Amino acid sequence: MRYQISGKQIEIGQALQTHVQDNLGGVAEKYAERPTDATVVFSKSGSEFVCETTIHLSTGMTASAKGHAHEIYAAFETTSEKLEKQLRRYKRRLKDHHRERSQPIDVFGGSSYILASSEGADEDSEPDSLQPIIVAEMETRIPSLSVGEAVMQMEIAGAPLLVFRNEGHDRVNVVYRRDDGNVGWIDPATE
Numbered sequence: 001m002r003y004q005i006s007g008k009q010i011e012i013g014q015a016l017q018t019h020v021q022d023n024l025g026g027v028a029e030k031y032a033e034r035p036t037d038a039t040v041v042f043s044k045s046g047s048e049f050v051c052e053t054t055i056h057l058s059t060g061m062t063a064s065a066k067g068h069a070h071e072i073y074a075a076f077e078t079t080s081e082k083l084e085k086q087l088r089r090y091k092r093r094l095k096d097h098h099r100e101r102s103q104p105i106d107v108f109g110g111s112s113y114i115l116a117s118s119e120g121a122d123e124d125s126e127p128d129s130l131q132p133i134i135v136a137e138m139e140t141r142i143p144s145l146s147v148g149e150a151v152m153q154m155e156i157a158g159a160p161l162l163v164f165r166n167e168g169h170d171r172v173n174v175v176y177r178r179d180d181g182n183v184g185w186i187d188p189a190t191e
Contacts, residue, residue, distance in 0.1 A: 001028060001038060008043035016042075016072065023080050028055060031087035040079075042072060051075040053083060060143055063087055063156050086156045110142045142172070150175045151183050 003024070005017045024038050039054045049072040054064040063086045067078030116133035144165040145153065154162040154175055161176035166187065174186040 001025060001036065003038050003040070005040045006042070008041060010042060010044055010049075010072075012042055016076075019073065020076060023076070024053070024055070024083075027080060027084045027087065031084065031091045040076075042075070049075040051079040053079045055083060055087075061090065061149075061153055061156065063090065064158060066158075086158075090152065090156050110140050144170075147173070147175065147185060154183075 001024075003017075003021050005012060005020050020040050024040070028038070036056045036058050038056075041052045043050045043052075045068070048068045048070055050066065050068055051072075052064070052066045053076075054062060056062050063083055065079045065082035065086065067075045067080075067082065069075040069078055116135050142163055142165055143150075143153070144167055146167050150162050150164045150166075150173070153164075154177070161174060163172065163174050165171070166173045171188060173188075176184045176186070178184045
């Protein structure tokens with residue numbers, strides 16, 4: 001497994017990198033077959049350390065977690081425990097469905113845009129144009145999944161929504177977490 005361990009405006013020592021590699025390697029071997037890479041980013045927020053970790057699996061699924069603590073090792077341990085729980089659930093669900101993918105998930109490219117917020121703008125004034133200001137543009141990945149796999153991927157990643165290409169009919173769909181705790185599914189009809 002490839003590791004990318006970095007710090008945002010903080011120095012990451014070799015001992016911490018070794019600890020992260022050993023710990024994540026053990027978690028990944030225990031619950032996931034053939035993880036491909038892991039990204040770990042440490043940062044500081046006030047008096048707390050923040051650890052954000054993402055593990056990509058060979059099936060195309062992604063598990064990610066974020067932890068906070070006053071010590072950098074404790075922040076990583078919190079993140080590691082969350083990842084272990086997610087991977088354990090993922091493995092259990094695969095066994096429950098009695099279906100393992102023989103092929104990795106197909107991933108399609110797409111564009112992702114970040115639009116400028118209207119902070120500081122006077123609410124009574126009219127905008128000059130209805131065209132939003134694009135702050136950033138980047139490539140994003142759109143996986144080809146069944147609806148059940150999409151819900152599982154959304155839960156594993158801890159995301160509020162997931163855009164995916166439905167394997168059943170090859171159209172773009174969305175699953176999202178509703179305010180009432182249930183999962184919503186948007187499947188646009190073709191005519």
